[in-house]
Structure formats: C-alpha cells, structure tokens
Amino acid sequence: MEPVIDETFLARLANLKVIVKGRRKGRLAGLHPSPRAGVSVEFADYRDYTSGDDFRYIDWNIYGRLDRVLVKSFVHEADLPIYLLVDLSASMRLGTPSKARYAARLAAALAYLGLRGLDRVGLYPFTDRLLPIVAPRHGMGQMTHVVHALERMPSAGKTSIDRALTEFVSKSHESGLVFLLSDFLSDAGYEEGLSRLLHRGDEVVVIQILGPEELRPTIEGSVLVTDVETAGKTPMVIGRGTLALYERRLGAYLAKLRAYLSDHRVSYVLAPTDVPLEVLIHERLRAGGILQ
Amino acid sequence: MIFASPVYLSLLALAAGIxxxxxxxxxxxxxxxxxxFLWEELPNDPRTRAARIRVRIDALLLLQLLVLVxxxxxxxxxxxLTKKPRLAGLAIVLDGSASLRGRSxxxxxxxxxxxxxxxxLLDRYPTTPVALLELSTSPRVLAPVSTDHERVRRAIAAWEPTWFGNGTGEDLTGLLASQRGTFERVVLLTDGQPAFSLPDLEVVPFSPGENLALTAFSVREDPSGIGSIAFVRMRNDTPSYREVTVRVSDGSRRILFPALIAPGEEQAYVLPFPTSVGPVFTxxxxxADTFPADDSRLFSLARRTEWRIRIVGQIDRYLRAALASVGAVRFLEASDPTSADINVAYGVPLPAGVSGSVLLVHGSLPGVVEVGEDQEGDAGTLAVDAPGDPLLANVDPLDFVVRRAPVVRPLAAGVTLLSAGGEPVLWRADLPERRVVLLAPDPVKTNLPLTVDFPILVWNILHWLSLADPSAPPPALVAGEPIPFAPYGxxxxxxxxxxxxxxxDPNSVGFLAKAPGIYQLTTSSGAYAIAVNVDWNESPRPAGAGTVAPPAREGATNTLEAALLSAWPIAAVLALALLVLESAIYQRPGLPRRRE
Structure with a gap:
C-alpha cells in the first residue's frame, strides 16, 4: 500500500501555506496575524500615547510635524490551532483507493503544512463519535504522531457528524481552523454540529471526499444494494434510467450541502478520489482560497 | 422409452445443486x-439492457439444467421400442461388376x-437376418447371413465394385445356396437389368448416365505379312449426335480421326498399321461421359516384347545391326543355355540340339538344308521366284547383287524366294517343329548389307520366323476372367x-487379371505384353423398357417385431451442443460479472 506521506510528496508542498481568512488571537507566536498588537516588523497603526507606553515606539517624526505624540503599533503574529477532523466511518473504506486512505493522505499533507507554518495541529478522527485524538501540538515532532495515527486508522461504524462535532467542541476549548474531511453521505445530519463549530468561532473548511463510483456509478443489472454502515439492503434492477435518477438525487443532495455551507461562509471543496492528491492540493485547494 | 442404465437417472439430483x-x-x-438513502425508492429499470441481461442469466440456468438432463x-x-417388419431372411446382392464404377x-x-x-434395406429390416453378396464373374460373400447388422454395414461401407464382368444366374444361385437359411427377399442392386431371371429376384436398377463407349478393339497381323490391322467399334449411348476423336496407337505410330455417331448407333473402323513393331495397341x-473405363481399350498381339537372338559362327556387324533394328533385342552368347527366340547361324552349321526357329546365313542345318562351296564365276542376275511372299514385302530384290552364290541342297520341303544361277539365294521352310530361313550367299560377297532394303528383309524374316509359335494366345482378354499361361510358355x-x-510358379496354369491394363509376362519363350480390358458388356446402356424398379414390397409373411432404437448418441450430441451454447452465451461481452 502506498505510504500515507513520503519525502517526495512533502517536497512538492514546500511553497504552500495554510490561509486563515480572519485574525485570530492565538496563544503563541506564529505566522498568522493576530487582532492584538505585537512586536512584529509589520506596521499596524498609530495611537495616542498613554502613560506606560514604551518610548521606543513613539514616532518622533510625527511629533515634529504635527506636535502630537503618537505611538506606532505593530501586527501581532500568532500561531493557530489546526484541527483535522477525519471521518473514519465504514463508508470511507469504499473505493479504490479507499476514501479513508485518500482522506488520510490529505490530512497528513495538511498537517505538514500546518506544522511548517508554526501552527499547532491536532488529529480528531470520528465516526458517530470522536475517536482517540492526537492533541494539537507544535513542531515537526507532532508530524510523527499524526502520521502514525493516520496509518493505523481503521474504517468502521456509522457516521454522525452532528454528534462527533458536538463532542469535538466540548473537548477542544480553543477555536481554530477546522478541516472536516468526510464523504458527508449520511442522513444523520450535519447542520447542528457545524453550527456549534461556527458559533464557537472556528473557521471551517469542508472537504467532501467521494469515489467516482459514487459520483458516476456504472453498475447495471439485478443487484442488492447494501449500505455498508447500516447493513440496510434494497434489491434493485439498475439500468441507465435508474443511474440517471441516482445522479440527479445525489446532485440535489450535494447542492443542498453546498448551499448550507455557503450560507454559513464555510469553505467547501469536493475531492473525488480519482483526482490525484497533488492536483487536489495544488489546484482545487488553492483555487478555493484554502492554501496559498 | 426404456433405459439401459437407469441408475444414472439419479444424477438428475445434481439439478438441485445447480x-x-x-x-x-x-x-x-x-x-x-x-x-x-440515495438509492432507496429509485424505480427499477426493467426495460433497459440490464433487464435483458437478467433474462439471459435465467436462460443460462435453464441451459445448464438442460445440459445436465x-x-x-x-x-x-x-x-x-419401435415396430419394424421382420423377414425370415434378406439377401442384398450388390452388382460388383465394373459398370458400378460409373455414374448414374x-x-x-x-x-x-x-x-x-x-x-x-437394413434400416427397414433391423431384426432380419441379412446376407450381403457381391455378384460378378467372381462372385463372393461380403457378409454371411447374420442379424449383426453393424457387421453388414461395415461390409457395405468397405465394399468397392470390381473391374470384372457381370455375374450369371448360376453364380447368384450358388451364392445364395452357400448361405444357410432361407431368403424371403433377394434384392439385386445393379445399374441395369440382369441378363438372367430368377424367381423372387427383385431388381433395383439405377439409370446409367450418358456414355460413349469403345465397344470393340482388336488387332491382327496382316495376313499378307505386312504389319497389322486394327479394328475399332464405338457406340453412342447419349440422346444426341456426338462427334468424337478416335486415337489408335501402336506405341510408335498414331492414327487420329474424328467420327460422328448418331444416338444409339455404333460405328466401326478398320485401320492399317503396315509397319507396326510393338505388341501393344491402344x-x-x-x-466426358459417365463411364470413363470404356473410353480406352488395349490390345496386345502375340509379339515378343524382347527378341532373344543367338548368333552362332561369325558375327557380321551389318547383320547384327539389321537384327537390332527389329526392336528390343537381347543377343545371347553361343554358350548361353537360355533358350533363344531366333537362332542365327552365320557361316557354320547350326549345332545339334538347338531348338527354335533358325535363320541360316551361309550356313547349313543338318537334315533340312545343306550349303556347299561358292560356285565359280559370277552368280548372274537375281531371280524372284516367289513374288508377293511375306518375306519380300516392301523389298525390291532387283537392287540386290550377288557375286558368289553357294551350292544349296534343300533336304526338306521349302520355297525358294530368290535364286541366282539356278541356286537358291533366299529359301524358307515351314517345318512342324520350327521355321527355317536360309540366306545362302555370304553377305560380304553381296551388296545386301549396303542396301536400304536389307533391314526390311531381316525384319520380314524375323517376324515370319516368330510366327512359328505353336498356339496363339487369346485375342481379347477381360478383367475377371482367368488368363492361361499355356500360349506363352x-x-x-x-x-x-x-x-x-x-x-x-512354373506349374501355374493361369492368373486372374483383377484390373484392366497391361500385364508383363515373362515365360520360358520370351516376354509378352498382355492387354486386359474391362468386359465389353460393362459399358452402361440407357435403361430400356421394363427396367423400372419394381416397388419395394413387404415379404408375404412379414411380421412386425419390436426393435430397440438407441437414442443415447442423440442425447450426447444434444448435451454437447447445449454446453457450447451455454458457454458462448456466458462468454458474450456485456454480461455482468460478479462484483466483489
């Protein structure tokens, strides 16, 4: 089996970085601008001098011309917690390569980009609940933990994005950038969980991973359609007409998902597993404003 | 329907497994x-190709079950169990004559x-004892009477007609008598009406096709001694006038001429071969016609294919060359014990004990003729004493010049053909035990060897001598009849x-020629070519009135008997065909395979 991540693949990610749309406070120094003033080299604004300000930041040229004592403030660059929420339900093992494998490699790439950007990266696999996590940490040493966890992730169980996100919010106390990697093929709902995330202030990126057989199925004949998560079955005689109806139904479902995410300003990227991961990262994620 | 091995029917239980x-x-x-939830309640698609594939899969199951069955x-x-007529006995008589090699x-x-x-007939009477017989000039039993029809069928399949002539009623009666039991039906399968009739004999004739035939061909020596005369006769058994090209050959010379023959008519021709030397004529x-075997006929004269000549005494190269020009000649040494066809004594008396015809050249034969010393002086003008004698055919004796002629004293009755000065120069005697020709003068004292006619004279002498065979062989031989050795030695x-x-074996009296052609026979008196033809009567003739096949009849005492008709080969072939069909359908592209 292809490794989750390798040196060559990482080398091709050298020029990329994760984009955060808003300013976040962060806890430690990083590369993302913070709403707080800081001590970076990037000028932010002037303000009136108040007692206790450091004399070194008084702009004496302004004082000479305007006779006002103004103090320069600088952008504070802070780190960012990046949460990688990876769906590990049974439906993710379908396809060749499996959606779970595709998600693992994508998660590893995002983890690498986050750690290289001095961010804290944590891995939160889930099914209908949160599985054992890799807590967010700095440094490339964290990469080993993340990759190790991704290598050993089994796909099983049902999906419940609502329950998993609710549990995630309760366990992680700091808002950050949340990458939600899932096929979103569940009728259990996702709106409540996403609402909790958004309410907490997390910036959410949804990457929906689907196989080509799910997007454009080719099966024909008399088959027993089986849900891998619920084991529900329905016998069908499938022909071109049936497949056209399925694709129409899937399109409606995806449109509804995209509409919801768009209404809540959640970034969305569709990741078919027959699209090479490099193409996804370099083209689709960059085009979606998620990476730069 | 009954089953010979019903235990195998239990294998039908395998259908449950299938x-x-x-x-x-x-x-x-x-x-x-x-x-x-994305698939639920989607309507099925029965009108699509998928539905047809499902039907095909069901057909596969049906085919598999049929294969098993x-x-x-x-x-x-x-x-x-079928009801078939049964006879007390059935004799199937195949006409084995050469005409069966033709086409209908x-x-x-x-x-x-x-x-x-x-x-x-075998199919009609599956339980009847059947004998398979072949009727020709050499009749034989192909399969003795038996109810083992498979054996009879094998004999039918292996049977081929002979080159022989038609058999007779006596031949058929003898064949039937050789088989035990009685025959309720005797059916003769032939290409024409037989020349005989037997009570209760049913004839099933096949109408022969159109045919042009050489119905006769023979050659005889010209009584005048000048070559041969060929006689050829043709018949047109087609409904239209036919122009044919006739070729008659003696091996060295060929006569070719066209002939127009009216339908149903015969034409005969006599052709001269004045200088023929070979024994075989064609x-x-x-x-094109339906019986090519009678488009060619052979004939062989009782001429030697090889002349064995013994020369006693001097050997003159002119004489030897003239002898060699006769044909294939083998010269024997004087001491060779092999009997010679012709003995030539040159300048010496023929030794005692030498049998066979003799050409004396300036030599004596004790008791027949004595040749003395040459006369003194010129022998004078040559006189022709017997003009028209075969020995002088195509020879002009006036060209001969004899300077010295010996004194000749014939002791036996003979004919002087040429003489000089009152002494015989060329003399012949036809004795009961041999023929003798005397050329009295020494050739070196004549101009004979230098004349154009000398080889012709020698050729005439040798042919006249060779006709001294005591008995002539049969003139026209046909396949299937015994050919005696006696005329040839x-x-x-x-x-x-x-x-x-x-x-x-030297004690053999003859042989049976099984096929037409030239047989080369070597005997104590020489080598002979024997021509054997297809029997002249085998040329098919159009069916005339009364040759219509009588309707096949049931025997008067026919009884119906149960017969078992085995059907397992049909079932086996059907199983194989179904298996191939099932495999072909399964292998067709578009059939969905199992999806893992």
Missing amino acids: ILLYFLHTRRQRHEVSAL AVVLALAQPAF ADGRLAADLARSEASA ATIDG VPERLKDPSGHETEI
Missing part, C-alpha cells in the same frame, strides 16, 4: 454503497447408390499394371 449455486451466485451480486439421458442410454443419370456414383439402397476416344514372372512384379 439451482442452489445459481441462487447463491445471484445473492452475491451485491453492490455496497455509502448511503442507502441431456448428459444424464446419454448415460442412462435411452432406447425406443443424376451424377452420383452407381456404387454409392448401391450402398445407400443397401443401408436403407484405342481411345475423347469426351512356362511362366516365370508377372508384372501387373501397377508395376508390382511377382514370381510365378
């Missing part, structure tokens, strides 16, 4: 999806028609037309 496997296979046609049936060996009016081989009719006519070797040579 059905079980089919449904197991069907259950495994699963398609796993991530979310069933067919295989089980084949193993169980089913048989049907519809283009089929007459032999094939006979085989088909014979097989049909006559052919062109034009004590037999030594025989080479048949295919080139196969066999040693012959």
Whole structure:
C-alpha cells in the first residue's frame, strides 16, 4: 500500500501555506496575524500615547510635524490551532483507493503544512463519535504522531457528524481552523454540529471526499444494494434510467450541502478520489482560497 | 422409452445443486454503497439492457439444467421400442461388376447408390437376418447371413465394385445356396437389368448416365505379312449426335480421326498399321461421359516384347545391326543355355540340339538344308521366284547383287524366294517343329548389307520366323476372367499394371487379371505384353423398357417385431451442443460479472 506521506510528496508542498481568512488571537507566536498588537516588523497603526507606553515606539517624526505624540503599533503574529477532523466511518473504506486512505493522505499533507507554518495541529478522527485524538501540538515532532495515527486508522461504524462535532467542541476549548474531511453521505445530519463549530468561532473548511463510483456509478443489472454502515439492503434492477435518477438525487443532495455551507461562509471543496492528491492540493485547494 | 442404465437417472439430483449455486451466485451480486438513502425508492429499470441481461442469466440456468438432463439421458442410454417388419431372411446382392464404377443419370456414383439402397434395406429390416453378396464373374460373400447388422454395414461401407464382368444366374444361385437359411427377399442392386431371371429376384436398377463407349478393339497381323490391322467399334449411348476423336496407337505410330455417331448407333473402323513393331495397341476416344473405363481399350498381339537372338559362327556387324533394328533385342552368347527366340547361324552349321526357329546365313542345318562351296564365276542376275511372299514385302530384290552364290541342297520341303544361277539365294521352310530361313550367299560377297532394303528383309524374316509359335494366345482378354499361361510358355514372372512384379510358379496354369491394363509376362519363350480390358458388356446402356424398379414390397409373411432404437448418441450430441451454447452465451461481452 502506498505510504500515507513520503519525502517526495512533502517536497512538492514546500511553497504552500495554510490561509486563515480572519485574525485570530492565538496563544503563541506564529505566522498568522493576530487582532492584538505585537512586536512584529509589520506596521499596524498609530495611537495616542498613554502613560506606560514604551518610548521606543513613539514616532518622533510625527511629533515634529504635527506636535502630537503618537505611538506606532505593530501586527501581532500568532500561531493557530489546526484541527483535522477525519471521518473514519465504514463508508470511507469504499473505493479504490479507499476514501479513508485518500482522506488520510490529505490530512497528513495538511498537517505538514500546518506544522511548517508554526501552527499547532491536532488529529480528531470520528465516526458517530470522536475517536482517540492526537492533541494539537507544535513542531515537526507532532508530524510523527499524526502520521502514525493516520496509518493505523481503521474504517468502521456509522457516521454522525452532528454528534462527533458536538463532542469535538466540548473537548477542544480553543477555536481554530477546522478541516472536516468526510464523504458527508449520511442522513444523520450535519447542520447542528457545524453550527456549534461556527458559533464557537472556528473557521471551517469542508472537504467532501467521494469515489467516482459514487459520483458516476456504472453498475447495471439485478443487484442488492447494501449500505455498508447500516447493513440496510434494497434489491434493485439498475439500468441507465435508474443511474440517471441516482445522479440527479445525489446532485440535489450535494447542492443542498453546498448551499448550507455557503450560507454559513464555510469553505467547501469536493475531492473525488480519482483526482490525484497533488492536483487536489495544488489546484482545487488553492483555487478555493484554502492554501496559498 | 426404456433405459439401459437407469441408475444414472439419479444424477438428475445434481439439478438441485445447480439451482442452489445459481441462487447463491445471484445473492452475491451485491453492490455496497455509502448511503442507502440515495438509492432507496429509485424505480427499477426493467426495460433497459440490464433487464435483458437478467433474462439471459435465467436462460443460462435453464441451459445448464438442460445440459445436465441431456448428459444424464446419454448415460442412462435411452432406447425406443419401435415396430419394424421382420423377414425370415434378406439377401442384398450388390452388382460388383465394373459398370458400378460409373455414374448414374443424376451424377452420383452407381456404387454409392448401391450402398445407400443397401443401408436403407437394413434400416427397414433391423431384426432380419441379412446376407450381403457381391455378384460378378467372381462372385463372393461380403457378409454371411447374420442379424449383426453393424457387421453388414461395415461390409457395405468397405465394399468397392470390381473391374470384372457381370455375374450369371448360376453364380447368384450358388451364392445364395452357400448361405444357410432361407431368403424371403433377394434384392439385386445393379445399374441395369440382369441378363438372367430368377424367381423372387427383385431388381433395383439405377439409370446409367450418358456414355460413349469403345465397344470393340482388336488387332491382327496382316495376313499378307505386312504389319497389322486394327479394328475399332464405338457406340453412342447419349440422346444426341456426338462427334468424337478416335486415337489408335501402336506405341510408335498414331492414327487420329474424328467420327460422328448418331444416338444409339455404333460405328466401326478398320485401320492399317503396315509397319507396326510393338505388341501393344491402344484405342481411345475423347469426351466426358459417365463411364470413363470404356473410353480406352488395349490390345496386345502375340509379339515378343524382347527378341532373344543367338548368333552362332561369325558375327557380321551389318547383320547384327539389321537384327537390332527389329526392336528390343537381347543377343545371347553361343554358350548361353537360355533358350533363344531366333537362332542365327552365320557361316557354320547350326549345332545339334538347338531348338527354335533358325535363320541360316551361309550356313547349313543338318537334315533340312545343306550349303556347299561358292560356285565359280559370277552368280548372274537375281531371280524372284516367289513374288508377293511375306518375306519380300516392301523389298525390291532387283537392287540386290550377288557375286558368289553357294551350292544349296534343300533336304526338306521349302520355297525358294530368290535364286541366282539356278541356286537358291533366299529359301524358307515351314517345318512342324520350327521355321527355317536360309540366306545362302555370304553377305560380304553381296551388296545386301549396303542396301536400304536389307533391314526390311531381316525384319520380314524375323517376324515370319516368330510366327512359328505353336498356339496363339487369346485375342481379347477381360478383367475377371482367368488368363492361361499355356500360349506363352512356362511362366516365370508377372508384372501387373501397377508395376508390382511377382514370381510365378512354373506349374501355374493361369492368373486372374483383377484390373484392366497391361500385364508383363515373362515365360520360358520370351516376354509378352498382355492387354486386359474391362468386359465389353460393362459399358452402361440407357435403361430400356421394363427396367423400372419394381416397388419395394413387404415379404408375404412379414411380421412386425419390436426393435430397440438407441437414442443415447442423440442425447450426447444434444448435451454437447447445449454446453457450447451455454458457454458462448456466458462468454458474450456485456454480461455482468460478479462484483466483489
């Protein structure tokens, strides 16, 4: 089996970085601008001098011309917690390569980009609940933990994005950038969980991973359609007409998902597993404003 | 229907296994999806190709079950009870004469028609004892009377007509008598009406096709002693005038002429071959017909194919050359014990004890003729004492010049042909035990060797001498009849037309020529070519009135008897065909395979 991540693949990610749309406070120094003033080299604004300000930041040229004592403030660059929420339900093992494998490699790439950007990266696999996590940490040493966890992730169980996100919010106390990697093929709902995330202030990126057989199925004949998560079955005689109806139904479902995410300003990227991961990262994620 | 091995019917229980496997296979046609809610309540698509494929799969199951049934049936060996007529005995008589090698009016081989009719008779009487007989000049039993019809069928399949002539009623009666039991039906399958009639004999004739035939061909020595005369006769057995080209050859010379023959008519021709030397003559006519065997005929004269000449005394090269020009000549040494066809004594008396015809050249034969010393002086003008004698045919004696002629004293009755000065120069005697020719002068004292006519004279002498054979061989020989050795001498070797040579017991009296052609016979008196033809009567003739086949009849005492008709081969073939069909359908592209 292809490794989750390798040196060559990482080398091709050298020029990329994760984009955060808003300013976040962060806890430690990083590369993302913070709403707080800081001590970076990037000028932010002037303000009136108040007692206790450091004399070194008084702009004496302004004082000479305007006779006002103004103090320069600088952008504070802070780190960012990046949460990688990876769906590990049974439906993710379908396809060749499996959606779970595709998600693992994508998660590893995002983890690498986050750690290289001095961010804290944590891995939160889930099914209908949160599985054992890799807590967010700095440094490339964290990469080993993340990759190790991704290598050993089994796909099983049902999906419940609502329950998993609710549990995630309760366990992680700091808002950050949340990458939600899932096929979103569940009728259990996702709106409540996403609402909790958004309410907490997390910036959410949804990457929906689907196989080509799910997007454009080719099966024909008399088959027993089986849900891998619920084991529900329905016998069908499938022909071109049936497949056209399925694709129409899937399109409606995806449109509804995209509409919801768009209404809540959640970034969305569709990741078919027959699209090479490099193409996804370099083209689709960059085009979606998620990476730069 | 009954089964010879009904135990195999229990294998039909395997059908349950096939059905079980089919449904197991069907259950495994699963398609796993991530979310069933996208598929639920989607309408089926029965009008699509998928539905047709499902039908095809069902057809596969049906075919598999049919294959099983067919295989089980084949193993169980089913048989049907049928009612078939039965006779006390059936004799199928195949006309084995050469005419069966021809084709019928519809283009089929007459032999094939006979085989088909014979097989049909076997099918009609599956339980009747049957004898298969062949009627020709050498009749024989192909399969003795038996109810083992498979054996009879094998004999029918292996049967080929002979080159012999037609058999007789006595031949058929003898064949039937050789078989035990009685024959309720005797059916003769032939290409024409037989020349005999027997009570209760049913004839099934096949109409022969159009034919042009050489109905006669013979050659005889010209009584005048000048070469041969050929006689050829043709018949047109077609409904239209036919122009044919006739070729008659003696091996060195060929006469070719066209002939127009009216339908149903015969034409005969007499052709001279004044200088023929070979013993074998061939006559052919062109034009395609249904019986090519009679488009060519052979004839052999009782001429030697090789002359064995012993020269006693001097050997004159002119004389030797003239002798060698006669044909294939083998010169024997004087001491060679092999008997010679012609003995030549040159300048010496013929030794005692030498048998055979003799050419004396300036030599004596004690008791027959004595040749003395040459006379003094010029022999004078040559006189022709017997003009028109065969020995002088095509020879102009006035060209001969004899300077010294010996004194000749004939002691036996003879004829002086040429003389000089009152003394015989050329003299012959036809004695009971041999023929003798005397050329009295020494050739070196004449101009004979230098004349153009000298080889002709020698050729005439040798042919006249060679006609001294005590008995002439049969003039026209046909395949299937015994050919006696006696006219040719004590037999030594025989080479048949295919080139196969066999040693012959000297006590043998004759041989049976199985096929037409030239047989090379070597005897104590020389080598002979014997021409053997297809019997002249074998040329098919159009069916005349009364040759219509009598309707096949049931025997007067026919009884119906149950017969088992085995059907397992049908079941086996059906099983194989179904298996191939099932495999072909399964292998067709577009059939969905099991999805894992």
